[in-house]
Amino acid sequence: MSLSDAVRESVGASLAGVDAELARRYPGDPGTRQPVHTVYVPGDVFEAGTVRSWGDQALAALDEHAPDAAAFARVLELPEQLAADVYERVRAKLRREPIEDLRIDFEDGYGPRPDDEEDAAAARAARLVARTVADGTAPPCIGIRMKCMEAAVRDRGIRTLDIFLTGLMEAGGLPEGLVLTLPKVTFPEQVSAMVRLCEEFEKARGLGQGRIGFEIQIETTQAILGPDGRATVARLIDAAEGRATGLHYGTFDYSASCGVSAAYQSMDHPVADHAKAVMQVAAAGTGVRLSDGSTNVLPVGPTSQVHDAWRLHYGLVRRSLARAYYQGWDMHPGHLPTRYAAVYAFYREGLESAAARLAAYVARAGGDVMDEPATAKALSGYVLRGLDCGAVDLDEVSGATGLGRAELDALAGRA
Numbered sequence: 172m173s174l175s176d177a178v179r180e181s182v183g184a185s186l187a188g189v190d191a192e193l194a195r196r197y198p199g200d201p202g203t204r205q206p207v208h209t210v211y212v213p214g215d216v217f218e219a220g221t222v223r224s225w226g227d228q229a230l231a232a233l234d235e236h237a238p239d240a241a242a243f244a245r246v247l248e249l250p251e252q253l254a255a256d257v258y259e260r261v262r263a264k265l266r267r268e269p270i271e272d273l274r275i276d277f278e279d280g281y282g283p284r285p286d287d288e289e290d291a292a293a294a295r296a297a298r299l300v301a302r303t304v305a306d307g308t309a310p311p312c313i314g315i316r317m318k319c320m321e322a323a324v325r326d327r328g329i330r331t332l333d334i335f336l337t338g339l340m341e342a343g344g345l346p347e348g349l350v351l352t353l354p355k356v357t358f359p360e361q362v363s364a365m366v367r368l369c370e371e372f373e374k375a376r377g378l379g380q381g382r383i384g385f386e387i388q389i390e391t392t393q394a395i396l397g398p399d400g401r402a403t404v405a406r407l408i409d410a411a412e413g414r415a416t417g418l419h420y421g422t423f424d425y426s427a428s429c430g431v432s433a434a435y436q437s438m439d440h441p442v443a444d445h446a447k448a449v450m451q452v453a454a455a456g457t458g459v460r461l462s463d464g465s466t467n468v469l470p471v472g473p474t475s476q477v478h479d480a481w482r483l484h485y486g487l488v489r490r491s492l493a494r495a496y497y498q499g500w501d502m503h504p505g506h507l508p509t510r511y512a513a514v515y516a517f518y519r520e521g522l523e524s525a526a527a528r529l530a531a532y533v534a535r536a537g538g539d540v541m542d543e544p545a546t547a548k549a550l551s552g553y554v555l556r557g558l559d560c561g562a563v564d565l566d567e568v569s570g571a572t573g574l575g576r577a578e579l580d581a582l583a584g585r586a
Contacts, residue, residue, distance in 0.1 A: 208498060
């Protein structure tokens with residue numbers, strides 16, 4: 172040893188501020204389940220039975236256009252060894268939990284309405300959410316998308332948010348799975364304003380500081396690149412002061428803001444890939460999760476047209492998953508079969524390889540791939556996401572890896 176304790180202690184002291192900043196800014200994954208999708212329903216359309224209705228409509232679409240596993244596999248070109256299992260798991264999911272995350276929309280999907288009409292709709296939404304949470308029919312995550320912080324609609328958005336949250340409090344309190352969405356963010360100051368609203372509501376209702384979080388929708392070019400030429404997303408996350416839970420890409424608003432013509436606005440357009448790559452790097456390690464956007468091609472009409480829409484949606488979802496965008500938007504009940512088919516196929520086809528690599532890593536047995544701790548973290552995270560959504564079962568994972576849920580959580584860095 173050539174360096175004295177004093178040198179080591181001095182280096183530690185000099186980096187104490189950096190250590191604290193790293194811990195604050197990059198806390199890692201929150202360790203909770205991330206839904207595979209978000210379903211948007213206009214505020215005046217949402218009903219207590221919306222979740223069940225979407226599941227029933229999705230099952231009816233399967234019955235009509237893909238009545239068995241072989242037919243569904245032909246449409247989506249599913250591998251033969253996966254077809255039956257994926258099909259049955261999709262049907263079971265649609266019966267058990269057709270929607271994982273539901274957003275009652277008071278923005279673009281709702282539009283401008285007279286104040287008294289939107290007031291009533293916001294209060295009604297709170298009552299219905301409270302009722303479905305109480306009777307167990309609510310999805311794991313549920314909330315509203317308010318209007319944005321731009322001057323023309325700011326007061327309306329704030330009023331709707333207040334009515335909705337107040338209604339929930341008066342009906343028994345905020346549900347655990349509450350999610351709020353702030354759309355069309357352009358400047359960090361708009362995120363700071365949302366933080367202020369959350370803080371003031373918490374104070375007014377005696378809630379703990381930080382109880383209310385929210386998602387930030389990336390729908391404008393200014394949310395990616397500021398007027399000074401600097402990347403903006405990290406500044407938006409910072410402005411949220413730990414309350415940001417997700418970044419949601421808005422396919423059509425963002426594409427339009429880049430001047431992309433309507434026929435070419437899609438989740439796989441180059442402008443979409445650029446925006447999402449910036450979002451991904453900015454959010455990495457922060458605990459803020461990513462969501463891809465949606466397709467506006469609906470699986471409706473004759474069977475050939477439904478099949479075409481299903482193939483498109485399935486391919487887009489698989490593309491997103493491969494790029495580590497584990498969540499997306501679904502805009503129609505007919506999208507649910509292909510959402511879950513894509514998700515289940517993605518996790519099931521890779522399970523054997525991921526399990527073998529995890530088992531080898533834990534046993535330090537080597538194999539044909541030498542994995543490092545970061546890769547083991549990614550492998551266990553992949554398996555856990557499959558477990559969370561129902562693509563795989565704990566018994567088969569434990570049988571293949573020798574690991575239980577707690578051990579997988581520890582490898583993935585989940586609390």
